[in-house]
Amino acid sequence: MSEAKGNKIKNEEFKIWKKSVPSLYQHITTIKPSYTRLFEGAERIPKVVAFTHKIVPDREKGTFTTSLLCSQGSDIYEVDFQLPLGLHSNSEALPDPQYSSAFAEIVHSEKHEPKWTYQGNTIIKLEYVGGAEADAVAMTSTGSLAWFKDGCKVPVYVMEELVGPATSFSRIHNQGSTNNWIAADFAVSENTETVVKSQQSMATGPGEEHSLLKIVDNSQSPGNLIRTISIPGVSVTQSIKFHDNNMFSTCSDDNGIRFYDIRGDGKPLWTVFEPHDGKLTCYDVSPTLETLFITGSDTGVLKLWDLRSVIACEIEQKEPTEIAKLYHSGADPVADVRFGISSPTEVLSVGDSGNVYHWNLEPIFLREGDEDDEMAESEELQQQCLEFMHTGGGRRSLGQSRKRETVAWHPIVQGVVGCVDPDGLLTVYRGHYGATDKARAQDEREDNE
Missing domain, CATH: 2.130.10.10 (YVTN repeat-like/Quinoprotein amine dehydrogenase)
Structure with missing residues (x-):
């Protein structure tokens, strides 16, 4: 079988898979690097991740290469990933991604050297x-x-x-x-x-x-x-x-x-x-709106704040009030929280369970000025803001390992997330948040081909 024909079959299989699970992921891939097998009991060694700024497009293959920095104990490894170019480019003239064989090449050519x-x-x-x-x-x-x-x-x-x-x-x-x-x-x-x-x-x-x-x-x-x-x-x-x-x-x-x-x-x-709702464990500041920050607690509560109201309350000697309150299911303690890179409404939080919650805060801003403050803690607001959840661990046990710094937004490609599990498994994904009109039109064109 020719390489071109093989790639076409793989891409068709990917399209079928994507259409059968439209509510899961726009893209997801996992790699367990060989360096995770260098030490016995590697799952007990702390691991953290951070994306580099590397972006190398390959328009002929319809992919781009990016990389994650991953630590294991005292060593830091750089692991390359090839992802569909459509995650980074809005061009409608992109070829079908030929990334299956590219992933295999990365795995087979991988070196142990940090x-x-x-x-x-x-x-x-x-x-x-x-x-x-x-x-x-x-x-x-x-x-x-x-x-x-x-x-x-x-x-x-x-x-x-x-x-x-x-x-x-x-x-x-x-x-x-x-x-x-x-x-x-x-x-x-x-x-x-x-x-x-x-x-x-x-x-x-x-x-x-x-x-x-x-x-x-x-x-x-x-x-x-x-x-x-x-x-x-x-x-x-x-x-x-x-x-x-x-x-x-x-x-x-x-x-x-x-x-x-x-x-x-x-x-x-x-x-x-913040004397309410447990002990604060983490917080983050919006990179696009510097007065906006969010806190997480060991009771699973997330609170959105505006620094301007904090300053006003301090002048008036009043206790400041958050803009809105969200929460993890089952009171899952908040281990980490991160604003998105390009929007003040995009937030992800990490639970001690390993679950990664994706939030869209737009409904909170849209209700600004609403006289009904009960909306700030309502079940309806929770349902509107929780846009996607990446469940941690899958068939593996995450245990009681520290979850902080184990999840990162890509600094350039919007919506792409990288995470590491205690056993060293690396996952890079972009959640599926619902089909847009453009995506539906693209699917219809693919169906007719």
């Missing part, structure tokens, strides 16, 4: 920056930072944090008994010139714990400490997000979200405490 390694450390977060000095920044289980550059397997810069006598023993014990790492985070400013990281609680005396924020250079001398900010009475600052080049906010274990300016005096510009 792209980067930080020997003796466990990586718990990755962020691709693509800067002049470094291509990616990683955080380890001790809160240390490492910068990596193409062509150099080991870190080109390191900002090391050591667990020592100044660290609260109670905090080490509590974190070690659950996650085996210190709860910390970092964020990179929009212009990639600055990094803000948190450090585990420091004890200067009985009852005097405080979390530290470190503002770090990421342009001229990556890893160089610029200044330190102390947050008294706080043991853990588990999340940090930038709103722009200078303003950032933090989420801490006292259920407080604090807003700072890196050019300020180190005191919060504003603070909002």
Whole structure:
């Protein structure tokens, strides 16, 4: 059988499959890289993912190549994926994707060699920056930072944090008994010139714990400490997000979200405490609407907030109120939450179950100004906003592994999501949110061919 004829049969089979399950995925593919079989018990080793900015189109095959950075312990691997070009291009003149054989080629040609390694450390977060000095920044289980550059397997810069006598023993014990790492985070400013990281609680005396924020250079001398900010009475600052080049906010274990300016005096510009609906576990800031942020809690509750109303309530000394409340089914604790790359209405959240919830917040904005505030927590709003769900694990057991940083939006291709399971299985997909008029017309043309 000729290659052209074989590809045609494969594409026809794909069309039949796609039409038989229109409510599942617009596209989904999975790969279990060979490096996951290098170690026994690899499912117990933390894994995180981050997309690169790589986009290599192949119009002849109707595909494009992109890649995921995936960590396993101290190693970081880059895994290429070939996806249908239609996920990235709106052109109507695209050929049928010939990607089945391309996936096979990737699997068979795969190498065990990691792209980067930080020997003796466990990586718990990755962020691709693509800067002049470094291509990616990683955080380890001790809160240390490492910068990596193409062509150099080991870190080109390191900002090391050591667990020592100044660290609260109670905090080490509590974190070690659950996650085996210190709860910390970092964020990179929009212009990639600055990094803000948190450090585990420091004890200067009985009852005097405080979390530290470190503002770090990421342009001229990556890893160089610029200044330190102390947050008294706080043991853990588990999340940090930038709103722009200078303003950032933090989420801490006292259920407080604090807003700072890196050019300020180190005191919060504003603070909002959330005493309701459980313990805050994560939050995110919209990259397209910097005043919009969303929080997640261990009771499975998601809350959408507007910073402008938070500021107004602080001036009036009132408790701020969220715009709307959503929730995970079965009170599934929120492990992570991410705004989409190009729309303030696109959000995904990750549950401890491993399920990935896709939300469309448009119904919330459409009801703005509605006098009926009960809509903000209604079952109807929940049904309108929950647009798609990727169920985690499939036939495999996800266990009690940490789900944070295991799911990522593609930074360029809208709607494409990558995730990693504890056993190392990588999945890249785009959910099917309902057929558009254009899609229906395309299906009709294909039926008539």
